[in-house]
Amino acid sequence: MKEIVVLSGKGGTGKTTVTASLAALAKNAVLADCDVDAADLYLLLKPEIKETFEFWGSQKAKINENKCEECGKCEDVCRFGAIENFKVNPIFCEGCRVCYNICPRKAIDMVDTLSGHWYISDTKYGPMVHARLGIAEENSGKLVSVVKKAAREIAERGRYEYIITDGPPGIGCPVISSLSGADMALIVTEPTAAGLHDLERVLKLAENFKVAIKVVINKFDLAQEKSKEIEQYCISKGIEVIGKIPFDEEIVRAVSKGVPPVEYSSGPAAEALKNVAVLSFEGVRIA
Amino acid sequence: MKIAVTSAGSSLDSMVDERFGRCRFFIFINPESKEYEAVENIYTGDVHGAGVQVAQFIVDKGVSALITGNVGPNALRVLKESGIEVYAASSMSVKKAVENYIKGKLTKISNPTTPSRHN
Amino acid sequence: MIVAIASGKGGTGKTTIAVNLALSLKDKMQVALLDCDVEEPNAHLFLLPEFKEKEPVTLPVPAIDQEKCTQCGICTRACAYHALARVGKRVLVFEELCHGCGGCGLLCPAGAITEIHKEIGFVKRGTARGIEFIQGTMNIGTALAPPVIRKVKSRIPKDKLTIIDSPPGTSCPMISAVYGADYCVLVTEPTPFGLSDLKLAVEVVRELGIPFGVVINRADMGDGEVEKYLQEQSIPLLMKIPFDRRYAACYARGGLLVEEFPELKSSFDTLWKAIERRVEA
Known part of the structure; x- marks a missing residue:
């Protein structure tokens, strides 16, 4: 082949x-x-689509407001400028997990993101x-x-x-x-x-x-x-x-x-x- | 002594899977006693640095040699640094590959056979 | 004001569009042109700028002090990109997998990780026909365009009209280029390919909240579906450029349309008025 x-x-x-x-x-x-x-x-x-699959391409950080004490450490360590005012901008988050690892309150979760779909089709x-x-x-x-x-x-x-x-x-x-x-x-x-x-x-x-x-x-x-x-x-x-x-x-x-x-x-x-x-x-x- | 073979299935009659990072199974086998264990490759869906991860997995298993089809530069570097010898096998069963390994009939892979995957 | 052409x-x-818009405005105001298509930058082929400065774009990647390293494995487990591997008594770094997040260095309890600066591209600055010209180029074989684009954009001059030549597509390079623009001009062609990809680009700029309009190039080479779509969606059609073998030949040799064809000069003036009106509104 x-x-x-x-x-x-x-x-x-x-x-x-x-x-x-x-x-x-x-x-x-x-x-x-x-x-x-x-x-x-x-x-x-x-193409006539036969099967559709989800593409879970990446993880993004998400801040849990209930646990967050607004210390700002996550914003300091993020090199992608993805955290501002204790909120993650998913467009810039590269899923590196640095904020998740560094947060003293364990207030950040890494969430799988549905980044697209792929298909198997007949033509x-x-x-x-x-x-x-x-x-x-x-x-x-x-x-x-x-x-x-x-x-x-x-x-x-x-x-x-x-x-x-x-x-x-x-x-x-x-x-x-x-x-x-x-x-x-x-x-x-x-x-x-x-x-x-x-x-x-x-x-x-x-x-x-x-x-x-x-x-x-x-x-x-x-x-x-x-x-x-x-x-x-x-x-x-x-x-x-x-x-x-x-x-x-x-x-x-x-x-x-x-x-x-x-x-x-x-x-x-x-x-x-x-x-x-x-x-x-x-x-x-x-x- | 233990060696690893990338395999398309979980038995010794399965064919050698020529892909390293994305093979279906690993067969860890003692070439003398033929005692073996088949482990599914859980990293196939992993999109970041599968080669490095799988190489790390093989290293942590403490094998002395690996039989596979193709290896990229990153994985090969991890394997080499750990002193694991890598041998090429294709279109043969795992059993046959192990026999050939014992007889010294497999070729050693010393340079990457696939280009780097950056993700 | 920042206008992205995407x-x-x-x-x-x-x-x-980017080059000729910049040229048609340079006598009226101070203009900067940023080539953010760092994988395949082309604007310099038309403007032939004189470059005065060149600075590297680097990515901070870890370097392991094997003497200090205790092989605890924290860094290899923390790396989301599997750019680190622990092998015997050493930790190996795979620089091309590294995104430069700095996580390993922050977490290493032995202080064994420092960072070195790996070059992934460069930014050149100069002038061309009175236009400030800033160009980013990604090194061949590198996979990370966004850091190079961010570096180009960090050089946006204040008080100048900035025109950004964006990379094609709808994913990270294109988004890095158009993000933060005051207005986005989407260029398309009246074919099914043009329409299909225009719809995706429209979704992106809407998601980013950037006001935008459309230019149809080679406007008579295809069908009327793009215009129909623009009407349905109430998207402003800013300009149409017809197909003309003379324009194609001019482009092919790296010529400048507004200098060779006066009729296009006035079209670009009209395009600018349409953009200006919409940004001020």
Whole structure:
């Protein structure tokens, strides 16, 4: 079983569109949406939820007013600025338990928090694991780990050939969790100054993991010069660019219709996406 | 003498679980007498530093060697510092893995085989 | 006054709005631009600031004096992040798991724990075209964006209009960036992705109690669902930017829209008036 995780560094380059196209073309795959902050893969794959699970991601401190003598020690020791006027602001509490350990009146409890939900669903392309992080909740990295673990178990049990994962943007904690254990990182970039800058950063991160790395340039024809610059950069790094997808309004229409572009259109972008899928599956098989 | 094996089930016929921090069971076994104890891994749902925690658990059990599939850098550091030798086994039963261990046929893991999990 | 530019979905145009809004106001007032997208900071690619100062952002992590340590195990049990392990006669520290809460040091009865400062990123300060520019960058491989964002925000100048370029999403980095803002501009695009992520971002800013409005970028590339949603929810639509290959090309090479396209300059002026009116009200 091989896992392809689709990443980008910069947001909005087309990760989900690429992931959905891979999902639609893979014969034997489990699908996972690890962009738990802003999960969008469901819009194209239309999952039918089979099982819902609660995600108890963290603990937060809570001050028991009846026991609290307002000595203020908890506020002094909290390094996250989460305690003010003998009240805990759950948005800033990181669950470190320092206040709980230090309170002389034992007036602080650590309370488990429901930080989100995750789902096992069916789609016409295969089983899908996805999640929704609660509003203003932290620990998206942990929820990513939960989603990935469930996807891997389903893939092992059902002897699926691939796991195809839609990753989060950035290079922070949920991205690190997404990369963990993957066989290939497929990085979708765009021919812009920001796209290149962010590609460089996410590549540096991915190089710390034992993953094969491939790059796709989306909307490459909107800025041919920048596109060439990105290709040159990848060559200099010894990284293969396995696809260049042209700008094509058919993609926007497919997304608006809620259909993976490779199923909606046979235009130039859809054809390029098909090619990317073929090369990704080939690439990960030998990874 | 006691060694630990990460296992997918609670018996010696179970397969070696290749995951370390998130394996289903640990089998603690005396390789000579074959006396063993299976303990469920209670840390699988734990999202913070599972590797370190599980390594600490293994260390506290006082084993001299561990047989598993993959180990990350944090867990390996804890195990190494405690003088526990780590051996790799995959696609075989716990019984077979222990036999291979006695015969000296398992490869020692001296470098992490999975990247760090920061959470 | 602090205005945060944010969005649930990445790549909708946050940086474009932040940079061009700052540029269109710099002759009228003192403006500071803070790049709080510390995982992937981009605003400097457009403004090419001249940096004068660089300071590290550090996280206090424990260092164990193994001579003083009695291996009592209090610190390893107290650490909520399992960043400490007791092994034989030593306590090991796993710095990348540490959140820097300081609990172990406070609780150690032997006084064996001191703190060292581990670098997790840096903040650079300078100016660009008369705009005060402050940028945070998180080191690659680090997992903690919020401390870097907090450090950037600790440098917010008084008496200046401060524009914050926020990271995408709805979790801790985005919240750290927009918290405390007087107004939040949510940038979206008129696609199902844009709408789905906008709804999440709206929930966050409502939860935080920050007044907000929406900018629709590439406004003619999609459908009318976002506008319908804004009307239903009585959310102000502050500005629409149409899709234009010339704008896309300008962005691609790191160009500045308000300098190259006069028609957009007046749109940004209108955007500012709309924000100002709502903050004063």
